[in-house]
Amino acid sequence: MLTLTHENKTSEQTMVPAIDVLLRGNQKLRAVKPKKVSSFTEQTSWMLAVRDKQDRSAFAALFDFYGPRLKGMLIRQNCRPGQADEIVQDVMLTIWRKAKLFDPERAQVSAWIYQIARNRHIDVIRKESRPMPEELAHQPDSEPDASQVLGMEQEAKHLKEALTRLKPAQREMIEAAYLGELSHRELSEKTGLPLGTIKSRIRLGLDKLRHELKGMRAS
Amino acid sequence: MSTINHHIPKSIIAAYAAGNLSRPFSLVVAAHISLCDTCRAELSAHETVGGALLDQTNAAPINDTVKRNILAALDNNMETAVTFSPNKRSGVFPGPIVEALKQRPPKWRSVGRGVKQCIIESSEVGSVRLLHIPAGQAVPDHSHNGLELTLVLQGSFSDSEGRFGVGDVEVGDEALDHTPIANDGPPCICLSATDAPLRFNSFIPRLLQPLFRI
Numbered sequence: 001m002l003t004l005t006h007e008n009k010t011s012e013q014t015m016v017p018a019i020d021v022l023l024r025g026n027q028k029l030r031a032v033k034p035k036k037v038s039s040f041t042e043q044t045s046w047m048l049a050v051r052d053k054q055d056r057s058a059f060a061a062l063f064d065f066y067g068p069r070l071k072g073m074l075i076r077q078n079c080r081p082g083q084a085d086e087i088v089q090d091v092m093l094t095i096w097r098k099a100k101l102f103d104p105e106r107a108q109v110s111a112w113i114y115q116i117a118r119n120r121h122i123d124v125i126r127k128e129s130r131p132m133p134e135e136l137a138h139q140p141d142s143e144p145d146a147s148q149v150l151g152m153e154q155e156a157k158h159l160k161e162a163l164t165r166l167k168p169a170q171r172e173m174i175e176a177a178y179l180g181e182l183s184h185r186e187l188s189e190k191t192g193l194p195l196g197t198i199k200s201r202i203r204l205g206l207d208k209l210r211h212e213l214k215g216m217r218a219s
Numbered sequence: 220m221s222t223i224n225h226h227i228p229k230s231i232i233a234a235y236a237a238g239n240l241s242r243p244f245s246l247v248v249a250a251h252i253s254l255c256d257t258c259r260a261e262l263s264a265h266e267t268v269g270g271a272l273l274d275q276t277n278a279a280p281i282n283d284t285v286k287r288n289i290l291a292a293l294d295n296n297m298e299t300a301v302t303f304s305p306n307k308r309s310g311v312f313p314g315p316i317v318e319a320l321k322q323r324p325p326k327w328r329s330v331g332r333g334v335k336q337c338i339i340e341s342s343e344v345g346s347v348r349l350l351h352i353p354a355g356q357a358v359p360d361h362s363h364n365g366l367e368l369t370l371v372l373q374g375s376f377s378d379s380e381g382r383f384g385v386g387d388v389e390v391g392d393e394a395l396d397h398t399p400i401a402n403d404g405p406p407c408i409c410l411s412a413t414d415a416p417l418r419f420n421s422f423i424p425r426l427l428q429p430l431f432r433i
Binding site (some may be wrong): 068093174 | 242290
């Protein structure tokens with residue numbers, strides 16, 4: 001059984017089954033400061049500080065990291081610099097407003113921001129909103145399951161390594177598909193993407209995640 | 220809820236994740252993912268790839284005033300930071316459909332033989348509608364000019380491709396010339412999106428086609 005370590009004010013440690021925390025949002029634990037898990041990535045730690053404490057300096061750090069990258073992605077998509085700045089601003093404010101929906105057990109900060117940025121860009125260029133799936137109910141006030149978060153980060157790290165090992169032509173194809181200009185591309189196998197080994201890697205991690213989600217929703 | 224056996228093809232989920240899918244198909248994808256953890260995980264996988272590429276992408280310098288504006292704007296956004304309601308489902312309709320219907324119940328219009336439809340939207344990139352088919356009735360015989368995605372929301376239908384129950388998606392293309400028939404039980408309600416007008420095989424429905432925008 002997965003367990004979480006929590007620390008209360010007297011530094012007394014209790015082991016609580018993670019699933020109980022997730023399901024009940026244990027009141028006592030909620031008041032307790034989360035045990036600092038220094039092994040989360042900087043990005044995850046910043047995002048959690050924004051989500052849980054509305055921490056402005058963490059938000060500024062997120063901006064310093066993602067702002068220029070978002071702008072780079074938008075310019076790649078043939079966005080004018082002025083319009084790109086506006087979209088970056090909208091995306092950053094959406095991150096702040098919707099922070100409660102961020103769940104590090106299910107998504108990397110970068111993936112969550114990527115999806116917000118794609119949505120905003122579609123809104124702007126097509127003057128229409130992209131239909132979005134229902135949000136899964138989760139309890140943002142409960143402590144994240146550290147092992148699950150670390151597992152996701154591990155998968156993402158493997159994925160990044162695999163991406164850097166791609167041949168230049170493959171890399172270009174993937175970048176064109178995910179970062180390229182928004183278009184109603186013809187649907188065929190070519191949008192199936194040459195993911196190969198990468199796909200099986202993320203599949204493994206996400207398969208596990210899916211089963212845990214199912215377990216949570218069934219109970 | 221019944222088990223989902225027919226999923227959205229992976230290439231279509233990839234196109235959705237990257238924002239390269241038209242609104243009619245995106246609505247079917249979003250509605251299906253609201254019901255299907257398998258495809259939700261598939262979508263997360265693609266978003267993870269997008270995020271990893273975003274992390275590694277070349278940064279473009281941003282003027283300091285942009286940062287100052289954003290940080291100054293946080294004050295106006297403090298309240299919304301506390302409350303945010305995600306889209307909710309209503310009856311058999313998943314959240315994205317409720318939103319596309321603007322929170323109102325569908326307005327059904329008869330298209331004959333007991334079959335009703337409610338067009339959610341129709342444009343040059345395609346159309347998406349709800350269909351209401353009584354048990355035992357066939358969806359008017361048709362084949363496709365392009366791609367068609369049909370998601371079952373209530374009841375079920377069967378055709379040459381198999382049985383499709385709640386949450387299942389049938390993918391139609393030009394090769395598929397089929398006659399879906401609603402199975403016994405409650406009327407079959409589905410969400411159907413196409414990137415081209417459907418063409419009907421029999422003469423009369425073909426005449427009616429422009430009228431009903433089927």
